[in-house]
Amino acid sequence: MKRFSMWRYPARWPLFRVDDRLLLIFTGAIVGILSGLAAVALNRSLSFMFDYLHRFRGHFLAFLLPAGGAALSSIFLNQIIREKPGHGVPEVIYSVSRYGGLLRFRSSFSRLISSCLTIGSGGSAGPEAPVVMSGSAIGSNIATLFSLNDKQRVTLVGCGAAGAISSIFNAPIAGMIFTMEIILGEWSTVNIVPIAIAAVVGTEVSHFFTGDQIAFSHRNFSIHPLDVISCVGLAVLTALASIILTRMLRRMHGVVAKVSLPFWLKAAVGGCAVGLLGLYFPDILGEGYHSITEMIGGIFEAGILAAALGAILKIVATSLTLGWGGSGGIFAPCLVIGSFVGLFFQRGLTVMFPYVDWVNEGCYALLGMAGLISGILQAPLTGIFLIVEITGSYEVMLPLIVVSAFSTTISRYFEPASFYLKDLVERGQLLRPGTDSRVLSDLSIAELLETDCICVKKDMLLRDFLNIVQKSRRNYFPVEDEKTGHFIGMVHLDDIRPYLFNRVMYDTVLIEQIMNGKMMTADISDELPAVLSTMDENGFFSMPVVSEKRFVGMISKATLLDQYRKELMVQTSDT
Amino acid sequence: MKLELKEVAKSLDLPQGTVERWIRQGRIPIQKRNDLCMFNKAVLKKWAKMHNLSCNLSETPDQTEPDDDQVPDDDNDNLLSSMKRGGLLVDVPGNDAEFVFRYVVGRIPELSTENKDALIERLLQREELVSTGIGKGVAVPHPRSPMPEAISESLVITCVLAHPIDFKSIDDQPVSVLFFLLSPSISCHLNLLSRLSFCLRDNAFVSTLKALRDKHVLFEKIELIEKQADGKG
Amino acid sequence: MGTRLLHIFRNTPLGRETLFQSAYFCKQTGFSLVIYIPRFKKFLMYFKNDAVQVDLDDSYLVAHKTAEVHAKEITESLGIEPVFIQEDAFTASTLPDIPSDFDFMCCPRSISDMSSKVSLGHIGSPVRRIVRSAKFPILITSPVFKPWKSIAVMFGGSRNSVKALxxxxxxxxxxxxxxxIFTQIEKPSTRKEYKAIVTSKNFDKNLSTYLHHWYLFEKHQFEENLYDVPHDALVVLGAYGHGVIKDILFGSKMETIQSTLSNNLLVVGPKYSQVNR
Incomplete structure (x- = not known):
């Protein structure tokens, strides 16, 4: 019996007892394969649905398709799986920072199906976030299955995300960087190796199934120095587009919240609107990889105005889809919008400076994509490496960096938090490793409790109290009610100083009369940051902690500093 | 190596909750199986050193116990035992403080000659500063700083003089009873002094001192008073 | 920190019965009662190695306004002062996290299905999940409030039933x-062997102090013998002590017990770790 259950504890296998890094590499590879498979599955079923539904596109009722898809997907999420609609990446980040990457098992497939319904039927959303969510959930559940600890689980969650992104874009480095930059928020040697392996494995999986028919093929561009300079202008445009998209999404959520309709009807309304737009401008439908490929290839025929319109309509369609309850991410729409913006900019340049030999529009489309990723996700490295890997050439590096850097800077000025992190930042739940808020949220009040205070009763005489003072090492004496045991106040040594040398008072003064009955208290289940801010506001150095009205100990800044340092050292050092 | 969580937390000088959380989060090289912590001692020690944490791991957890109980050292050293060690000297001759000091110090068997001279000098120095005569005919001569090199255990030597001498006491009364306080540490000294002064608050006790001849009577009295004090405090 | 029991309050007559059970439990044991009044149809509990999403039945959101008043009325009638908790963190905007560091939790037999389905032999899957991953015992109540006057432990010798004991x-x-103590002797093991298990865990003193009677059944089916369990006893038992496969093949004692007895059950899950208090 024991033999059989051993497989669930790989940490005890003789091979992995030597070094737990081997264990992580091994499990990371498994997670990479599975999340790569998830990505391939989603990609395959999307293209299948696209092909199948293509024949109905010409029909005048085709605009109902996205409506049906969105409604189905929201019913699936809300009623069957009972998860919240949305792209899910904040959930992953939240769980990584607060609960050691614990994710529900159902998350590992729920988003795949619902986003497949939304996007496959024509809704404008991206499959990346759902795949990341699935990959992460797979990683988390494998860690749980193998009884790994939090740190290892977080690494496996990262492996899942990296494998998914690498597989869908055929870009292992972009997958790695995406994970480090957005999901984990830390760069540590322990994490990097398994994540890199998962990324490579994920890419190989997608190679194996899709052959070399990858989403985007390699190209070469010759970049002129003038192009680099013009990139500043492109960066301004992409930043503008990302700000509009972010604001539009948020506005849409606000509008939708006011509409009182059943959730599935809401999704259908959004889908309908997208479908109507799609009737006149089919490029904005779906995840849009097809039109991206066209634009990069330079075979996108529409003119400058069409490109501008495309960017704007895609923004509208995306916010309609996601805001009204469709399921999917924002990564692919970003790429589409980015390439429209890039195309528009290139066409504008050739109109304004017809004699300059600008690099072709495909390159600008790519640069625009990088600009939008940097602007919305505020992940410049992800944008840069994704494009480098898609193009396969290092010549675009310089303009890429210029676009990404400027786009991030400008949009950060207007939107301080990235799209994925916005919710978390607003709730104060963005707890990146090694930061002050993370350390504070990890420490609990129970760990900081000083329990060497001696409790006194409220009707004790000062004389008896002085005897207790003699024995105590502390300046604070909590006062309890004799009958109920409830905490009613506090005596500080300073409070008895005036009576200390007056022997008459010894037998006449009761503790009840000296004590401070209005002490602010912290509850043991309070969060440390909240307690600390109370202490800061009132200038306290220590505070009594109660649990169900009973005194349990003191919390003081001195002990806090001690524990805080230990915690910080343990958290930031890498072993 | 297997230990209970409680013991690990104790040896690392950390709250139990912290260790438990670190194990769960994988920040400390310990694995938990059921309720036991499993770890490699050398690895854990190295880890603790790297993170500036103290680590007093020992095979038998009981050995760490005495280390923690260093503090009450001066507490169990009560007045009675010091007095028993110091003993009682009656009918001490002499007309001035210095003579009395020489006589008494000369009768401490543990001290070498050099230490005796040094002690007398220090006692006199202390008297020059402010008299140790605390009134009611009692004085408590002691050196200003402890002499751990000469004295390993605290001593209280009780002396009843043959005739009262002038000691420049605070109440200007001549002194007939002296308690020599010799202690190895300041905290010990303060403890003895506070206990002694508590006893001397009792006027009846002080008045019996002058006629004291039998040391057992003295010890019984002291024991009684100390018990009262301890019971109360 | 005191010993706390978490109760998810449902503002319906059935929920009232359940709360009465919890309050009675707390009154008898002196533990404190923590009540959560849900505001959303689902919530998450993060346990040490599992995140359990609990989906609630619609009836949990009924008449939210009167819920706190009702809960107070019920508990005060038994002289218990409850503590109300709020969700303090959200995994997603409509998915709150509930702390999981309680010492007990009270569940009706099902919390996600319609209350009309609640009957013997049916334990909802979220309740099972909670039992499986919680480190605290779960109080599974009988449908109607019934004060209990004695304690019955189902003891079969497994590690989990030792915890239950x-x-x-x-x-x-x-x-x-x-x-x-109720023991069904399955294998030809004798009373002595059970005694030996108990002795090896140093339970002797406890046994002599608290044990009223040790029922050992050698004949008949387990189900039949369960009739001897007093109707007004709190039944303490361990659950899922063995692997999944064994459960499917042989069935679990817990299933037998919960489908036969209508008593209040205090179920000790496999993750339950003994807290010495």
């Missing part, structure tokens, strides 16, 4: 009620 002793100590 320990918990039974703790309950007996807290409540001062008599304790009965």
């Amino acid at each position: 320990k918990l039974g002793f703790r309950m007996a100590r807290k409540t001062g009620m008599p304790l009965d």
Whole structure:
């Protein structure tokens, strides 16, 4: 019996007892394969649905398709799986920072199906976030299955995300960087190796199934120095587009919240609107990889105005889809919008400076994509490496960096938090490793409790109290009610100083009369940051902690500093 | 190596909750199986050193116990035992403080000659500063700083003089009873002094001192008073 | 920190019965009662190695305004002062996290299905998940409030039932009620062997203090013998002590017990770790 259950504890296998890094590499590879498979599955079923539904596109009722898809997907999420609609990446980040990457098992497939319904039927959303969510959930559940600890689980969650992104874009480095930059928020040697392996494995999986028919093929561009300079202008445009998209999404959520309709009807309304737009401008439908490929290839025929319109309509369609309850991410729409913006900019340049030999529009489309990723996700490295890997050439590096850097800077000025992190930042739940808020949220009040205070009763005489003072090492004496045991106040040594040398008072003064009955208290289940801010506001150095009205100990800044340092050292050092 | 969580937390000088959380989060090289912590001692020690944490791991957890109980050292050293060690000297001759000091110090068997001279000098120095005569005919001569090199255990030597001498006491009364306080540490000294002064608050006790001849009577009295004090405090 | 029991309040007559059970439990043991009044149809509990999403039945959101008043009325009628908790963190905007560091939790037999389905032999899957991953015992209540006057421990010798026995002793100590032990002898093992298990865990003293009667069944089916369990006893038992496969092949004792007995059950899950208090 024991033999059989051993497989669930790989940490005890003789091979992995030597070094737990081997264990992580091994499990990371498994997670990479599975999340790569998830990505391939989603990609395959999307293209299948696209092909199948293509024949109905010409029909005048085709605009109902996205409506049906969105409604189905929201019913699936809300009623069957009972998860919240949305792209899910904040959930992953939240769980990584607060609960050691614990994710529900159902998350590992729920988003795949619902986003497949939304996007496959024509809704404008991206499959990346759902795949990341699935990959992460797979990683988390494998860690749980193998009884790994939090740190290892977080690494496996990262492996899942990296494998998914690498597989869908055929870009292992972009997958790695995406994970480090957005999901984990830390760069540590322990994490990097398994994540890199998962990324490579994920890419190989997608190679194996899709052959070399990858989403985007390699190209070469010759970049002129003038192009680099013009990139500043492109960066301004992409930043503008990302700000509009972010604001539009948020506005849409606000509008939708006011509409009182059943959730599935809401999704259908959004889908309908997208479908109507799609009737006149089919490029904005779906995840849009097809039109991206066209634009990069330079075979996108529409003119400058069409490109501008495309960017704007895609923004509208995306916010309609996601805001009204469709399921999917924002990564692919970003790429589409980015390439429209890039195309528009290139066409504008050739109109304004017809004699300059600008690099072709495909390159600008790519640069625009990088600009939008940097602007919305505020992940410049992800944008840069994704494009480098898609193009396969290092010549675009310089303009890429210029676009990404400027786009991030400008949009950060207007939107301080990235799209994925916005919710978390607003709730104060963005707890990146090694930061002050993370350390504070990890420490609990129970760990900081000083329990060497001696409790006194409220009707004790000062004389008896002085005897207790003699024995105590502390300046604070909590006062309890004799009958109920409830905490009613506090005596500080300073409070008895005036009576200390007056022997008459010894037998006449009761503790009840000296004590401070209005002490602010912290509850043991309070969060440390909240307690600390109370202490800061009132200038306290220590505070009594109660649990169900009973005194349990003191919390003081001195002990806090001690524990805080230990915690910080343990958290930031890498072993 | 297997230990209970409680013991690990104790040896690392950390709250139990912290260790438990670190194990769960994988920040400390310990694995938990059921309720036991499993770890490699050398690895854990190295880890603790790297993170500036103290680590007093020992095979038998009981050995760490005495280390923690260093503090009450001066507490169990009560007045009675010091007095028993110091003993009682009656009918001490002499007309001035210095003579009395020489006589008494000369009768401490543990001290070498050099230490005796040094002690007398220090006692006199202390008297020059402010008299140790605390009134009611009692004085408590002691050196200003402890002499751990000469004295390993605290001593209280009780002396009843043959005739009262002038000691420049605070109440200007001549002194007939002296308690020599010799202690190895300041905290010990303060403890003895506070206990002694508590006893001397009792006027009846002080008045019996002058006629004291039998040391057992003295010890019984002291024991009684100390018990009262301890019971109360 | 005091010992706390978490109760998810449902503002319906059935929920009232359940809350009465919890309040009675707390009154007998002196533990404090923590009540959560849900505002959303689902919530998450993060346990040490699992995140359990609990989906609630619609009836949990009924008449939210009167919920707190009702809960107070019920508990005060038994002289218990409850603590109300709010969700303090959200995994997603409509998915709150509920702390999981309680010492007990009270569940009706099902919390996600319609209350009309609640009957013997049916335990909802979220409740099972909670039992499986919680480190605290779960109080599974009978549909109607029934005060209990003794404690019955189902003891079969497995590791989990040893935990259950320990918990039974703790309950007996807290409540001062008599304790009965029920053992079905399956293999030809004798009373001595069970005694040996108990002795090896140093339970002797507890046994002599609290044990009222030790029922050992050698004949008949387990189900039939369960008739001997007093109708007004709190039944303490361990659940899922063995692997999944064994459960499917042989069935679990817990399933038998919960589908036969309508008593209040205090179920010790496999993750339950003994807290010495």
